Amino acid sequence: MKKMINIGIIGVGHFGINYLKTFNQLDNAVVRWICAANNTTLNRVSHQLNLPSSIKTTTNDKDILGDKKVDAVAIVTPGSTHYKLAKEALMSNKHVIVEKPLAFSSYQVKELIKISNKKRKKLMVGHLHRFNPCFNKLKEDIKRGIFGRINYIHSVHAGNGPVRSDMNAMWDFFPHTVSILLNLLEELPIEVSSNGKCFLNKDIEDVVTIDMVFPNKVFSTTMVSWLYPIKKMDMTIIGENLYATFDDYGKNGKLKYYKNKPPLAEKDTTMKKSGYYFPRFKDGKPLTRQLQHFLDCINFNKEPITNGVEGLKVVSVLEAVQKSLRSNGARIKVKIP
Incomplete structure (x- = not known):
């Protein structure tokens, strides 16, 4: 039986808003937090999608990482932030899906793989196609x-x-x-x-x-x-x-x-x-299939198709x-x- 996965989304801009819309459409996902660089973006997205008050908003990603009820984090931010945020999320015992590129160096990717294995958390890259x-x-x-x-x-x-x-x-x-x-x-x-x-x-x-x-x-x-x-x-x-x-x-x-x-x-x-x-x-829809796969990997303890090893090859x-x-x-x- 699938359990509900509590999600925090860091980055709800140009593409991150698509993650938000898609997670909201999936039966076994509950978006608990969204994070953006400023309140203007948060207010715009909340108004545009008529988000319920149950979805908390913040400009500080630490609020998401510090919430023990959050099972998984989606990182949809500028590429230069991916490695740092993914590392912090894994260290906070969260499953992680991060948009491409996973990092800017293969050594950073290897570190993320090592942490995800140690923490027994899923690490997945958004290789959409x-x-x-x-x-x-x-x-x-x-x-x-x-x-x-x-x-x-x-x-x-x-x-x-x-x-x-x-x-x-x-x-x-x-x-x-x-x-x-x-x-x-x-x-x-x-x-x-x-x-x-x-x-x-x-x-x-x-x-x-x-x-x-x-x-x-x-x-x-x-x-x-x-x-x-x-x-x-x-x-x-x-x-x-x-x-x-x-x-x-x-x-x-x-x-x-x-x-x-x-x-x-x-x-x-x-x-x-x-x-x-x-x-x-x-x-x-590729994004729907991608995010459902991420949830299934968490629920059934499967290795993601686009895991850290694939991320390492691509990088x-x-x-x-x-x-x-x-x-x-x-x-x-x-x-x-």
Whole structure:
């Protein structure tokens, strides 16, 4: 039988408010506290969502961490605060779900894993697209072999801001891509190379391109940017027998499979329109699935899919990309310390 989990949410801004809405919709979650940087945000959110008086508000995260009735804490704050807040929450004997990136160094992640194990508390990272039914379907079909050998993957994650001051666009957007690729391909890249430009703020890249090479010879390219006219999150998978495209903002279906291969120019010089179809699968909201999984892991003592170990793998890749950025695009080997 599922027990009710008392939740404290630290950060109810741009994305944190979605955590609040979603937890409030789940049967076995009770939001006990919300915390924001100022009372203006708290008042706005309380009024916007017509929150009941049973949900306490504070500008001091220590109020949440000191409440023994709180079972779990969701950390949805700027990336530079994730490690510190996650550590304090674990030390306060709380289960923790923290938005990406889990931390800015693999050594910090290893420390969080050590504390969570010692305290016997769940540590989960908000790698949202691990709970996206589209990528669950892709993973299933790749394992079934219908794509054949995977040759190449290209992705774009961009938008018109929000521009951050505590991390570059790579640390902001690329964790999603890395978590998806590590899951689809079931291996770490051998090496990465990256280049970026700082158009808005000195030393903070707002446009970054990343190349990765995997042991099975899969090659991936990614562009992330805060300087883009529209929100865009898409991925193209080129297999030996089948192609696929994912468009997170697609209006007629986010996931498409393409049957056709390009013709050889020697035989046919005309551009062919690829035939596609929409694969069938059970849909669902990724954030709802993610937060329900977090609650289930607490209730049934299961290890989260996106646990600290996955967080360590993702951050290790991000560290290598950051090193390449600072080394004029040099090829950097990916290592997990």
